[in-house]
Amino acid sequence: MEIARLPDQFETQRLFLQRLKYEDAEEIFYTYASKPEATRFVSWPTHNSVADTKRYLSSAIPAWRAAREFNYTIRLKGESRLVGAIGAVNDNGKIQIGYVISPASWNQGYATEACKALLQQLISLPFVFKIWTFVDAENTASVAVLKKCGMIEEARLSLWHRFVNQDNQPKDCFIFDYPLQGDESVTETVR
Numbered sequence: 001m002e003i004a005r006l007p008d009q010f011e012t013q014r015l016f017l018q019r020l021k022y023e024d025a026e027e028i029f030y031t032y033a034s035k036p037e038a039t040r041f042v043s044w045p046t047h048n049s050v051a052d053t054k055r056y057l058s059s060a061i062p063a064w065r066a067a068r069e070f071n072y073t074i075r076l077k078g079e080s081r082l083v084g085a086i087g088a089v090n091d092n093g094k095i096q097i098g099y100v101i102s103p104a105s106w107n108q109g110y111a112t113e114a115c116k117a118l119l120q121q122l123i124s125l126p127f128v129f130k131i132w133t134f135v136d137a138e139n140t141a142s143v144a145v146l147k148k149c150g151m152i153e154e155a156r157l158s159l160w161h162r163f164v165n166q167d168n169q170p171k172d173c174f175i176f177d178y179p180l181q182g183d184e185s186v187t188e189t190v191r
Contacts, residue, residue, distance in 0.1 A: 029053040032102040041139045043145040094130040131178035151176040
């Protein structure tokens with residue numbers, strides 16, 4: 001039986017999201033993967049070389065084919081400039097989302113725009129029953145993005161995750177959930 005998948009590419013008003021390609025390696029490395037300020041709150045180590053980025057792509061691309069991960073570059077429409085990446089990890093219909101934006105492109109609404117678009121793509125998949133993510137409690141920018149996208153804070157967990165780019169020290173995290181239609185457990189109205 002064929003597994004429903006996300007499209008290879010889709011657009012928003014200002015952005016073009018496209019499935020990761022091996023050819024993206026150098027651009028990914030120089031735009032955000034090698035930037036400590038961009039990778040501080042992600043779960044993967046800051047890349048030290050383009051070879052690190054190529055190793056990542058050598059696992060991300062087959063994971064797409066197996067419908068385990070759906071990762072996209074985020075580019076500006078018209079100029080095709082890379083500004084970040086966004087993705088979804090599929091655990092048998094329980095989807096965790098995440099994103100990273102180049103520091104040169106912060107505070108322009110790209111994360112919110114890309115996240116809203118990805119959420120709309122995800123809710124169209126029949127096998128998806130939960131969409132969630134977690135964020136370092138100190139990452140106030142991402143907390144704001146997630147709330148703007150309609151995600152709801154479910155919990156704050158003490159010393160819940162070790163972020164590799166923060167000396168692997170356990171950090172407090174917020175768990176966010178995206179209310180799917182028919183989810184009676186959600187009592188807050190999503191705007």
